Each structure stands twice: as structure tokens, then as C-alpha cells.
Amino acid sequence: AIKAFQQVLYIDSSFSRANEVHLRLGLMFKVQNDFEASLKHFQLALLDSGQCSFTKLEIRFHEAHLYELQGKHKVAQDAYDKLLKEAGVSGQLRADILRQLGWMHHTVDSLGDKRDREEKAVNLLQKSIEADPKSGQSLYLLGRCLASLGRIHDAFLAYRNSVDKCEGNADTWCSIGVLYQQQNQPIDALQAYICAVQFDKTHVAAWTNLGILYESCSQPRDALTCYLNASRSGTPHNQNPNLALRTRFLQQQLAAAPMPSLARPKTLLLTIEEAWNLPVAADMNQRGGVPRNANTPNAGAAFNKQQSQHAPPPPYQQHQDAKRFKSDAPEQPRPQYYLSTQQIQMLHYLQQNQNSITPQQQQQLQHLQHNYRLMQQHQVQLRQQQQQQQQQQQQLQQGNPNYGGSVRGQVNYPAGGGGPAAPVAASGQGYLSPRPHTPQQYANNNANAYTNGTYTPQPQQLVTGGQTSNGTNYYPEQQVHASQSEQPTAPRGSATTLPDPTTVSDQELQELISQKEFTESFAEDLLNRLAKGENVMDELNRGELDQTALPNTQFSSSTMPDTTPRLDSRIVKQEMDLKPANLNESGDLEGLPPDIKLENSTDVEVKPSMLAAEILAACRSRGTLARNMCMLGENHPPPCPPEPPNTRLNKDQLVPPTASVLLENKKLAFSPQLQEFCLKHPIAVVRGLASALKMDLGLFSTKTLVQTNPEHNIEVRTQAFQPADKNLDPNNPDRVTWPCYSHRSHTTIAKYAHYQANSFQESLKEEQDRIAAGGQRTEDSKNKKKQLNKMLKFGTNVDLSDDKKWRLQLQELQKLPAFTRVVSAGNMLSHVGHPILGMNTVQLYMKVPGARTPGHQENNNFCSININIGPGDCEWFAVPDAYWGVIANLCEKNGTNYLHGSWWPDLKELFDENVPVYRFLQKPGDMVWVNSGCVHWVQAVGWCNNIAWNVGPLTARQYQLGLERYEWNKLQRFKSIVPMLHLTWNLARNIKVSDGKLFDLIKMCLVRSLRQVCLSHDFVKMCAIEVKFHGRARNEASHYCGVCELEVFNVLFVREIDRRHVVHCIDCARRISQTLEGFVVLEEYHIEDLMEVYDQFILHAIQSQSIPGQAPTPPPSSTTPTPSALAT
Known part of the structure; x- marks a missing residue:
């Protein structure tokens, strides 16, 4: 969708509904966490004077929400306050603004004293509820604030009212479970968590809290099941390492535990499978009350056994349309061949030890496998019956719009039957197909839960799912609250005109997908009729072809983490629910002609052959x-990005040798063959250039720079130390990631020089101590994490453009060959007519080991010159420009932006995608030529300085690549x-x-x-x-x-x-x-x-041989190119 909208604006920049396009692009980029792009599109929509489905105030609200997501809380607060003072703010928008302000006061430490903030948050949320009494989201957030103040009874009432307003909110049920768990009511907490995960099978927080609950009740197998579901529900690139460690620990301990007995052990809580298949919601709907105090004895009763005045409140209002997990029909008896949890565990154990079991156990294994197959067959039949019932119900609804009945898509499953929504068992068997979800932050869990082969429950300390603005402090709740609800979402499209969204279940989505494929069947029908020679154009013009209208489905909202600027993909369900003012309730466009006429373009056609x-x-x-x-x-x-070459590269071709040449004298440096050699390859190394030209690179040393201009300002990037060929996740040193993170600051050359020298001395001392102790470098995960915690400073973008300050340095560069000089008649960038810092001016980089320049192509695909001053080396990685489209796709896949993101490619992923990578060391005095469009990334091996700038050879290829990147x-x-x-x-x-x-x-x-x-x-x-x-x-x-x-x-x-x-x-x-x-x-x-x-401007005759435009770079071969012409 983003690509299509971008192409709309590119093809017709004066498109009459461009503001609608910008609006939708802003919402989609916000969902993708690309906040800068999102803000840009919202501002473009705001400036547009044309009609729009959003009011200007609503667009300004989205801008304020973006500032909040970026951590610019003061700017966001000011923007919200200005909106509240506007005269035309609708009641719905006012409620949304107050909700955001209230939640900011709850979560942001910088907004004042904690107690005052909490009281103000409650006050603002109560005002939000007054402005929109139907907002279940505001009630839920109010409950969170009240719970943090210790007002348990009021928090519970707020949660109950939230459930009444929006029944299918997994976040609310998760928080209810947290409340019960804090009040030492594990059975009631279990019910609430089951409600949460049944509403949202990928709710990481609920699964995690449920696992903690089971661990605290000495039921490790059920805890492991919940942790596995939490892991599979989270996105693969944001898995929390502590959850993974906890999962592995339980797996190891359970594998070493004795074989389970067929007799069911006595447990406080039902197993996860039993709890899942009980009519929890219906049972809770019949019960009322408030949570017990912490000192109230727990009844210990299982589900549906007895009612208590201290039981959970009814989750829904008592009305006919209330949704439930189970229908009111009597539950079908479970067939005898259904396996219990203990039998499934036994089956798993026997399968793992099949080679060492006794004949009696072998017979038992066959019996269990037979019953397990029968159970699976029965479940398949139940699913087919469910689909048939859904189709019948859909037909009835289509025939009668007022068709009521019970909850859509709900079918009874026999106890233990699992069904499509059953959780994944610890053995790996199960039926849940999780969707991506953003996991939470966890504190370290105690790994000593098992002692002497027996399980000892340990108290779990988990955080609530969000960090404060400094990323280190957590909120007082010990459980993980709902990730989606930590940050309330922005409002739906037009807050005054759009109806409240309704929840769409997985089954409803499946029904929508399984209907007659709208566009495909329509197109296929046209193609078939055209193939038969029928004339369908008249019918198209009259609009008489059969048209199948898609249902006007609206999605329910979910919310975002409170301080971490990451959005769950489900936020789009609410924010993308845009309904322009000229749409009626059926989704038809009002006021538009019934047919669409195509007219010939009236654009002005010009040709290069025309005179001015x-x-x-x-x-x-x-x-x-x-x-x-x-x-x-x-x-x-x-x-669009280019398609990569079709040639399949072998192992050697994926790591091709880098083109290099050693210069022995000045004559070779100034020969035209050197320029031809450089232009032939994606990247080339010219070794010995400084010595051949007798250049004084000492002019660019740290010592000389300090002596020349010690107070010259430079930019500093604070980075984590990383191995050269990988980019490890700082929170999980075993996981390779693409995004790079750095903090930007500024200092002077003198101060950075002091840091650079101290860094060298410290490293030298560490190496001497290690040698004296006879130690060796270790590569275990603990050491990796220690290295990742080591931060370094990279002095970058030191501007050397002022010829008054850096006259000697710039004069020394005049010794270079003409095609590599900063200023040259044959350099396109010399014809721009004004300085472009770092491109047609010189920049210097001051490095310590590990300093990184992340992956990139040069601006507008111009060539680049880089000379290593020394004394240390730099390691380079480079990819031919023909493969940049592949890398762009991999960046998107790995959650970063190719153009303005900071990323370090994973070599294994590149090789898997058939992308060749040049890898080489740049020694002091070596010049690296980066050809047009070459993708590259660099890391310092030692302490060194580098100088770099761009050049533009007067070739057709350089100009074409520059213009293509411009577009x-x-x-x-x-x-x-x-x-x-x-x-x-x-x-x-x-x-x-x-x-x-x-x-x-x-x-x-x-x-x-x-x-x-x-x-x-x-x-x-x-x-x-x-x-x-x-x-x-x-x-x-x-x-x-x-x-x-x-x-x-x-x-x-x-x-x-x-x-x-x-x-x-x-x-x-x-x-x-x-x-x-x-x-x-x-x-x-x-x-x-x-x-x-x-x-x-005319074409001139060729007077002397010049370097022709270079063709696109072919896939690299396994042979090393040798500039034979240079040898003569």
C-alpha cells in the first residue's frame, strides 16, 4: 500500500486528493515506527487546503501523538494543550487528547513528582471518560493508574466498566489477572489470563504472566507451555532474552525430571489445557464481586465448582448480544479416546525414549499413539462442522440483515478437544498459530527454581511492559501488563463522524477471505469472456457487470507500549479505519458519476529535438x-530498485577478491589506465598511493590536527563495540540484528584526541595484563555481553572545507591524480557551484577500534575517495550496485530503513540471498575507490584517521545513476x-x-x-x-x-x-x-x-579518446582482476 501511494504522488504530484494519500501514508509510517516520514506526510496533509476526511485538528492530534512516540514528551504535551484550547475540538477528540495526556502523566517521569503525576493522570482520564463515557480504553487506563496508587477496589471497578464497554479487550483481562495475582488469588487470576489469551492468542504479556502464575504454583510444565506461546507470539527480532533463558531452563529441568506418572498429581490450578477448554467467560459472567484482600483465604476451587462473593466480576453487561467464548448450548461429552494432559506428556516422553523403553512401555506407546490419531481426526471433523455452521450463519445474515442469534463464529469444543485456539503444549504439539507481537521487557528471573532434582517455585519479578524515558526505570507493578495498552492509540479517522469500531474475530476474517474472491473472480470472469470473443466494453461503460460489494468492516483498536516508541502492527486496525465524509454507511461513494471515463492526456509534450x-x-x-x-x-x-542478476554464484564467487593495484611511482599514479581500472570495478584499492606521490599524511594526524585547530568542532557518535562481521543485539548477544544504534553529540578535536590517546593506553594496559596472567580470549555469551556493554566514541564529519584553517592539508591533496581530486574540471561535483559538505569538500574521521560507518550508498550514487591516514587499519565490506535492491528489501525485512536508517548487514543473510560481498583491509596510505552505487560499510580495526570526499566522473553511467537516485x-x-x-x-x-x-x-x-x-x-x-x-x-x-x-x-x-x-x-x-x-x-x-x-548545448565531435560510460557492473568472478596496462 505504501508503494502504491508513493507512486500515485510521484506520477501525479498535483493529484487532487493528495492530502488523503499523505494522511494514509502518515498513518502507515507511524505503524512502521518510521516517525520522521510519518510526521512529514502529516504536515503535508495539514498544509493542503483541499477537503479531507480528517479535520485539521485531528491531523494536529496525530502530529502530537508522533512527538509522544518519539519521546519528545514536552513538545507533545504543549501540542495537546494547544489543541484543548481550540474552539472547534469535538467531544470525541477532546476525550482522546485528555486520555493521551493522562497516560503521559502516568508514564513519563520528567513531567513531575510521581505522586502528583499519578493524581493528575487520574483526573485527566476521568475528564476523558466524561467527554466520552463509552470509551473502554480510557476506563482501562484509569484502572491502571488507580492500581498503581494502591486503590485496588476503584481499579477493579474501572476494569469492570471497561469490559462492559469493550468486551473483547485482552489488555483489560490481562490487567485484571495482574490485580488478582497481586491480591494472592491465583484461581481468579488464572481465569482472567485465560480470558485474555482467548481474546488474543498472541498476547505476550498474558502468556508470560500466566507462566509466572503456574511457576508460583509449582506447575512447571504448564508454565513452560505458556512461555513457549509467549515466545512464539512475539516478533522474532524483538524476543526478550530472559524469556528465552527461562524457557530453556524449564526445558532442561523437565527433561531431566523423572518420568511422569499416569496418576494425576494434586495441583492448585487446572492445567492449561483444561483451563482453556472450560467455559471460563460464561462462568465468570454468572459471578460477581470484587477481589479479595491479600489476607483473604483462597477457596482453592476449580472452575465452575462453586460461586463466591469474592469471585471475579461479570465480564460483560447482561444483554443479549454479549460475546462469550462458548455458546450457551450444552457442552458435548468428550470421547473416551481423548488424551489427558498427563497422557500427552507420557506419549511425548515415550516417543523421546523409544529406543530404550520396555516391551510393556512399547505397547503403551502404541495405544497412546492410536488414541492420539483418533483425537486428531475428531478435531478435524469438529472444525469442518464449525466451518459449515459459519457458512450457514453467514447465508442467514446475508439474507436477513437483522439476524441476531448468539455470538458469531462460536462453536462448542469438547473438554480436552483443543480446537483451533488451543495453546501449544510443552511437548511441541498444539494448534495455535501465533501472529507477530511485540514482546515485553523482563527482569532477570531466578534460575535456581530446581534444587536436588525437585521443583521449588521462585518469586518472579517481571516489569509492566514499558520503560521510562531514560530506558532504565520501571513501573512498580511486578507483572507484565498488556503491551498494546501501554500507549493509547491515536483516534480513529474523523472522530465526529465515524461509528465505533466493532471487533472482528479470526473466524470472521477467515469468512471474509473465503468469500468469493472479489477482485480475482471479477478479473477472471472478464478475461474468460474476452477470450470467448464477447464484447464487455459496453457493459463496463454502463456499469452493468455484476458487482460484489465488500463488507464495510471496521476493526477494533489496540494500543501501544507506553514509552518505547514501537507500534504493534495491530494499531493499524484503528488508525487506518478512515471513512471520508462522502462515504455513506454502505461504503458507496456519494455524489460521483456511476461510470469512470478515461480521457486523453492534455499534458504538454516536449522533445529534446525542439528549440527553446x-x-x-x-x-x-x-x-x-x-x-x-x-x-x-x-x-x-x-x-524502483533493480532486479538482481540471475547468475547463481558459488561459494567462492560470493566472496570475490577485491580489485587492487600497487603503485610504485608517480607515473603510474597519473596514468589514464589507473582511472580506467577504478571505473571497471565496484570497489578498488590503490595501495602505496601516498608513498608513490610522496604525500605527507602526517598533516592529517591527530597530533597535527590538535596543533592546528584544537577547538574545531566535530560530531561524535557513541556506539557499542561489535565484532566486525556481525551486529549483535545488545540485549541478546546470541542474536544477530541489522539496526545499529548510536548517540549523537559534539566535542572539539582536542577533547577527542585526549579520548583517542587514553583509549589506546587503556587497551595496551589490558593486553599487557592479559599476557602477564597467561589468559586467553574467551568467546562465551557472558564475555560477548560484556563486550557489547563496552561503549566507544567515533569522531565523524570533521569539516576541513575552510581553506584558511586547513590550507596546508588541502594543498597536500593537490598531489593526487586529477580524477581523484576534490576540485577538478572532470569532476561533476566541482560544477555544482557551491559547497556540499563532505561531498565536494574534505571530511576527516577520527577512529578507535570498533568505530563503525554503517551500510550505505553515497549520496546520489556518486563515487567516493577514502584515504587511511593510519596508524591502524580499517576493514571494508562492499556489495556491487546491482544488488542494492536486495539489501533494501533485507533492511525492510529486518526492521530498518534503507535510506535513512542505520544498519549493519548480516553476511549470512546476504550469502543466502546470493549477494556477493567484497571484504578487505585498508592499510595506512591506501586509497579506496568506491564506484558509483556501491553499497559499503566500514569498521576500524585499530586507532586511525581517515579523509574522504566524493567525485563525479563525467560518464554517462555516473550521471544516469545520480539522476535515477534523485528520482x-x-x-x-x-x-x-x-x-x-x-x-x-x-x-x-x-x-x-x-x-x-x-x-x-x-x-x-x-x-x-x-x-x-x-x-x-x-x-x-x-x-x-x-x-x-x-x-x-x-x-x-x-x-x-x-x-x-x-x-x-x-x-x-x-x-x-x-x-x-x-x-x-x-x-x-x-x-x-x-x-x-x-x-x-x-x-x-x-x-x-x-x-x-x-x-x-550541442553534441561535440570526439577530439581525444575519453573514458566511455561504464556498463552496469556484472556479477563478480572468482578471478582477481589485474590491471595489465599499469605494468607497462
């Missing part, structure tokens, strides 16, 4: 078509720091092109940008606004839209915002005001000057 005057004439009086456009060509499809960035709403339009016009002014392909690419960009300028001029005239000449100052930076960050060339739409003059592109200006009211329009170049440059 012809382009100007074609655009005259067509200003309404002015918009941002693609520079790749007419009707060019939206850019890809535009599609992704990512800023291109190389202004390709400005660069293109400067290239047309400054160079004579003899390469036909390069000429065609530049000419196409010129003609399309000139067309955009002409149309923009015409549109401004239509708005009766005068275009004022602004011109360009020397070294003036190119302009970007202050809203969408797109490059704005020549025609600048300027608007004053907060006493600042902000440049806008044509699209953003028109969205704000169709008549450009409030805008001043400036011009950088007279249109006559542009026309002259355009007409004078």
Missing part, C-alpha cells in the same frame, strides 16, 4: 499544468543533497560533451526542467502575480522546498512562516493556495538566459 522557443510556445497558456515532474523522460515508470529519493520523500537540476544546467554551461549517451541524458533533463520553468511562469501570470528577479550570489546554496524538501530550480515560491521566508515548490505552493495568495515569486535566472544555454 518552441518549448516556450508549447507551454504558453498552459499554466494550469504546472507541477513537479520526472526528469527521466516522458511517461517514464516510477523508479528514487523523490519517490521516497528523501532529500537529495546533490541538486541535480542545478548541476545539469551548470554542466550545460561549462562543459563540451562528446559522449552521445551522456549528451542525451543531460538534454532530456534540460528540456523537461525548461518546460517546468515555462509552465510555472505561465501559472504565476494566470494568478496575476509579478515574478521578481532574485539572481544568485556566489556560492549560494541551491534551494529546497521547506515542506517536501524537493529541489526548487529557478522559480521560487516564497512565503513568510514564523518570521522566516520559506521557499516552496510549485506543488506545495498550489496546495496551500490555488491562487498563490500570500506568496512572493522570485526568479534566479532570466528565462532568456536559460533558453540560450539550452540552445547552445
Whole structure:
């Protein structure tokens, strides 16, 4: 969906409902935790003056919610407070704002003293409930706050009222279970947790708390079952290591325990299988009361045995439509061949020890296996009966809209039958198919629960599922509360017009999916009729083909972790429930014609063969078509990552040798063959360059830098120490992950130099102590975690562009060959006309061992030069540009963003995806040439400094890759720091092109940008606004839209915002005001000057041999390339 919406905006940037697209993109990016992208789209939707299904206030609410998720609590609080003061805030939106504010006061320490915060949180949530009495979510959160204040009775009443408002809320039942467990009522807690996991089979918190409950009651097998379900319900990349350790510990202890007896041991609680299959909800619906005090004796009765005045409250209101887990029909008797929990455990034990059991046990195993097969067959029959009943019920509902009856999709299962919702047994057998879920944070569990072969329950200390803003302090509750409810969600689409969402069960979703496949069957029917020669076009135009309307289903909400900025994918169920104002209750569009007519495009067509005057004439009086456009060509499809080469690489080809050459003298360094050699390979190492050119690299040493400019400001990245070939999860050193985390700060060269020297001295002392002790390096998990806890500082982006401060250093770089220099006529980036820090200026990097530059491609796919100053080495990893699409997909799969995320690839995953990886060491004095589009990542092996910058060879391939990335960035709403339009016009002014392909690419960009300028001029005239000449100052930076960050060339739409003059592109200006009211329009170049440059840009004859444009990089071979020409 994100890709489709992005392509809509790319293909037609002036789309009339662009605000709706931005709104949905903002919601989807928020669900994916891409908060920066989400905020950008919400701001674009907010600036749009067109009609929208969300009010401006609701969009502002989503912006405030994003600040809250990012941990910017003060900014979020101010935004919420401003919204409350607005006159047009609806009751529903006011309730949502108060709910968010209340929960922030409960969870954020920085908002004041804990006691005051809790009291204010209760007050705000009570106001939220007053504004929206039907909000079960606010009641649930109120219960959480009251429970933290020790007001158990009030908390329980709030939970009960929440259940009355939204019956199917697993979060509420989980918290009720926590309350019971804290009050020492294990049986009642068991009932509540069972309710929670039956409502949501992937509820990690409920499964975990249930496991803790079973452990505290000395039932380790049931505890293991619950922990396994919690592990399988969580997302694989966010599994908590403590839960995994606890699971492994129980598995080991149970495997070493004696063989279980067939006689059932006496236990306080029912087993998980028995509890699952009892009509818990129906039973609790018949019981009332409040939780007992901690000193009240526990009745110890099993489910449905007896009622008590201290039993749990009724979970639902007493009305006909109340949902239950079981229907009111009498429960069917369980067949005799059904296995009990103990028999299943015995079966599992006998199967594991099949080679060493006695003949009597062998006979017992066969009997149990036979009954187990019968039980499975019976369960399959029950499922088929259930599906038939669902189909019959669906038909009745379709025939009678007012069809009532009992709960949809509920069927009795015999006790012990398991059914589709039964939990996974500890033996691995079971029927649950968990969905991804975000796990919780856990405290370390006591691993000494077993002593002398017997099980001893240990008190479990688990946190409530969220961290405070500093990531270390936890809330006072000992159990894990519901993960989804820690952070209340943003409101549904239009809070004043949308009806309350209803819960959709798994079975209802299955029914929806199993209906006649809407789009596929419709398309297949058309194709079949067309194949038979039938004319269906008239019917299409009249709208007479059979149309099957999808049901207007709405999803129930769930909530997010309270402080951790991660969203469960289920939040989309509420936030994506958008209903535009022009939709009626049946989901039909009102006010639209019944058929859709396709009309021929009225766009202005221009060709590179046209003269500038012809382009100007074609655009005259067509200003309404002015918009941002693609520079790749007419009707060019939206850019997309390339498909990887089809060649299947063998083991050796997956680790190809890196192209390298050793320079022995200055003549070889300046030979044209060296440039040809570098351009032939994705990445190349030129060894001995500094010595061959007699360069003084000492000018870039830490000592010289401190002597030259000690107070020069540098950026510092604080990172965790990692092994070079892996990126380990700091919380789980056994798990490899892709996302990298670092903290950004600033310091001076002198201070970092002091840190760099101290780091070396400390490492030297540690090594000497280790050698003296005769110790060896260990690689156990404990040592890994210790290493991951070691933090290091990486001095990055040291700007050396000021030729007054760094004159000697910049002069030394003039010794390099022309194609590698920072400033050169053959370097495209030298024609930009203004500095781009780190690209056409030099940057220095100060490193200690382990300092990392995460994976990336260079900005706009330009080439890169990197020289190691030393004294230590750097290890490089690189992938040819043909495979960047694969890496982009792997980044998305591993929960990070390819363009603006920070990631370190897993080599094993790359090899599994047939991606070759170059790996080599860069020694002091070596120059690494990174070719266009090459993906690379670097880690320092020793203490060293590096200098780097970008270059742009005048080749067709370099220009094409740069322009393609420019358009890809535009599609992704990512800023291109190389202004390709400005660069293109400067290239047309400054160079004579003899390469036909390069000429065609530049000419196409010129003609399309000139067309955009002409149309923009015409549109401004239509708005009766005068275009004022602004011109360009020397070294003036190119302009970007202050809203969408797109490059704005020549025609600048300027608007004053907060006493600042902000440049806008044509699209953003028109969205704000169709008549450009409030805008001043400036011009950088007279249109006559542009026309002259355009007409004078012609293809010149080849006078001397130049390096042709390089073809796409082929898959690497297993042979090492040798620059034979360099040897002569």
C-alpha cells in the first residue's frame, strides 16, 4: 500500500486528493515506527487546503501523538494543550487528547513528582471518560493508574466498566489477572489470563504472566507451555532474552525430571489445557464481586465448582448480544479416546525414549499413539462442522440483515478437544498459530527454581511492559501488563463522524477471505469472456457487470507500549479505519458519476529535438499544468530498485577478491589506465598511493590536527563495540540484528584526541595484563555481553572545507591524480557551484577500534575517495550496485530503513540471498575507490584517521545513476543533497560533451526542467502575480522546498512562516493556495538566459579518446582482476 501511494504522488504530484494519500501514508509510517516520514506526510496533509476526511485538528492530534512516540514528551504535551484550547475540538477528540495526556502523566517521569503525576493522570482520564463515557480504553487506563496508587477496589471497578464497554479487550483481562495475582488469588487470576489469551492468542504479556502464575504454583510444565506461546507470539527480532533463558531452563529441568506418572498429581490450578477448554467467560459472567484482600483465604476451587462473593466480576453487561467464548448450548461429552494432559506428556516422553523403553512401555506407546490419531481426526471433523455452521450463519445474515442469534463464529469444543485456539503444549504439539507481537521487557528471573532434582517455585519479578524515558526505570507493578495498552492509540479517522469500531474475530476474517474472491473472480470472469470473443466494453461503460460489494468492516483498536516508541502492527486496525465524509454507511461513494471515463492526456509534450522557443510556445497558456515532474523522460515508470542478476554464484564467487593495484611511482599514479581500472570495478584499492606521490599524511594526524585547530568542532557518535562481521543485539548477544544504534553529540578535536590517546593506553594496559596472567580470549555469551556493554566514541564529519584553517592539508591533496581530486574540471561535483559538505569538500574521521560507518550508498550514487591516514587499519565490506535492491528489501525485512536508517548487514543473510560481498583491509596510505552505487560499510580495526570526499566522473553511467537516485529519493520523500537540476544546467554551461549517451541524458533533463520553468511562469501570470528577479550570489546554496524538501530550480515560491521566508515548490505552493495568495515569486535566472544555454548545448565531435560510460557492473568472478596496462 505504501508503494502504491508513493507512486500515485510521484506520477501525479498535483493529484487532487493528495492530502488523503499523505494522511494514509502518515498513518502507515507511524505503524512502521518510521516517525520522521510519518510526521512529514502529516504536515503535508495539514498544509493542503483541499477537503479531507480528517479535520485539521485531528491531523494536529496525530502530529502530537508522533512527538509522544518519539519521546519528545514536552513538545507533545504543549501540542495537546494547544489543541484543548481550540474552539472547534469535538467531544470525541477532546476525550482522546485528555486520555493521551493522562497516560503521559502516568508514564513519563520528567513531567513531575510521581505522586502528583499519578493524581493528575487520574483526573485527566476521568475528564476523558466524561467527554466520552463509552470509551473502554480510557476506563482501562484509569484502572491502571488507580492500581498503581494502591486503590485496588476503584481499579477493579474501572476494569469492570471497561469490559462492559469493550468486551473483547485482552489488555483489560490481562490487567485484571495482574490485580488478582497481586491480591494472592491465583484461581481468579488464572481465569482472567485465560480470558485474555482467548481474546488474543498472541498476547505476550498474558502468556508470560500466566507462566509466572503456574511457576508460583509449582506447575512447571504448564508454565513452560505458556512461555513457549509467549515466545512464539512475539516478533522474532524483538524476543526478550530472559524469556528465552527461562524457557530453556524449564526445558532442561523437565527433561531431566523423572518420568511422569499416569496418576494425576494434586495441583492448585487446572492445567492449561483444561483451563482453556472450560467455559471460563460464561462462568465468570454468572459471578460477581470484587477481589479479595491479600489476607483473604483462597477457596482453592476449580472452575465452575462453586460461586463466591469474592469471585471475579461479570465480564460483560447482561444483554443479549454479549460475546462469550462458548455458546450457551450444552457442552458435548468428550470421547473416551481423548488424551489427558498427563497422557500427552507420557506419549511425548515415550516417543523421546523409544529406543530404550520396555516391551510393556512399547505397547503403551502404541495405544497412546492410536488414541492420539483418533483425537486428531475428531478435531478435524469438529472444525469442518464449525466451518459449515459459519457458512450457514453467514447465508442467514446475508439474507436477513437483522439476524441476531448468539455470538458469531462460536462453536462448542469438547473438554480436552483443543480446537483451533488451543495453546501449544510443552511437548511441541498444539494448534495455535501465533501472529507477530511485540514482546515485553523482563527482569532477570531466578534460575535456581530446581534444587536436588525437585521443583521449588521462585518469586518472579517481571516489569509492566514499558520503560521510562531514560530506558532504565520501571513501573512498580511486578507483572507484565498488556503491551498494546501501554500507549493509547491515536483516534480513529474523523472522530465526529465515524461509528465505533466493532471487533472482528479470526473466524470472521477467515469468512471474509473465503468469500468469493472479489477482485480475482471479477478479473477472471472478464478475461474468460474476452477470450470467448464477447464484447464487455459496453457493459463496463454502463456499469452493468455484476458487482460484489465488500463488507464495510471496521476493526477494533489496540494500543501501544507506553514509552518505547514501537507500534504493534495491530494499531493499524484503528488508525487506518478512515471513512471520508462522502462515504455513506454502505461504503458507496456519494455524489460521483456511476461510470469512470478515461480521457486523453492534455499534458504538454516536449522533445529534446525542439528549440527553446518552441518549448516556450508549447507551454504558453498552459499554466494550469504546472507541477513537479520526472526528469527521466516522458511517461517514464516510477523508479524502483533493480532486479538482481540471475547468475547463481558459488561459494567462492560470493566472496570475490577485491580489485587492487600497487603503485610504485608517480607515473603510474597519473596514468589514464589507473582511472580506467577504478571505473571497471565496484570497489578498488590503490595501495602505496601516498608513498608513490610522496604525500605527507602526517598533516592529517591527530597530533597535527590538535596543533592546528584544537577547538574545531566535530560530531561524535557513541556506539557499542561489535565484532566486525556481525551486529549483535545488545540485549541478546546470541542474536544477530541489522539496526545499529548510536548517540549523537559534539566535542572539539582536542577533547577527542585526549579520548583517542587514553583509549589506546587503556587497551595496551589490558593486553599487557592479559599476557602477564597467561589468559586467553574467551568467546562465551557472558564475555560477548560484556563486550557489547563496552561503549566507544567515533569522531565523524570533521569539516576541513575552510581553506584558511586547513590550507596546508588541502594543498597536500593537490598531489593526487586529477580524477581523484576534490576540485577538478572532470569532476561533476566541482560544477555544482557551491559547497556540499563532505561531498565536494574534505571530511576527516577520527577512529578507535570498533568505530563503525554503517551500510550505505553515497549520496546520489556518486563515487567516493577514502584515504587511511593510519596508524591502524580499517576493514571494508562492499556489495556491487546491482544488488542494492536486495539489501533494501533485507533492511525492510529486518526492521530498518534503507535510506535513512542505520544498519549493519548480516553476511549470512546476504550469502543466502546470493549477494556477493567484497571484504578487505585498508592499510595506512591506501586509497579506496568506491564506484558509483556501491553499497559499503566500514569498521576500524585499530586507532586511525581517515579523509574522504566524493567525485563525479563525467560518464554517462555516473550521471544516469545520480539522476535515477534523485528520482528514487523523490519517490521516497528523501532529500537529495546533490541538486541535480542545478548541476545539469551548470554542466550545460561549462562543459563540451562528446559522449552521445551522456549528451542525451543531460538534454532530456534540460528540456523537461525548461518546460517546468515555462509552465510555472505561465501559472504565476494566470494568478496575476509579478515574478521578481532574485539572481544568485556566489556560492549560494541551491534551494529546497521547506515542506517536501524537493529541489526548487529557478522559480521560487516564497512565503513568510514564523518570521522566516520559506521557499516552496510549485506543488506545495498550489496546495496551500490555488491562487498563490500570500506568496512572493522570485526568479534566479532570466528565462532568456536559460533558453540560450539550452540552445547552445550541442553534441561535440570526439577530439581525444575519453573514458566511455561504464556498463552496469556484472556479477563478480572468482578471478582477481589485474590491471595489465599499469605494468607497462
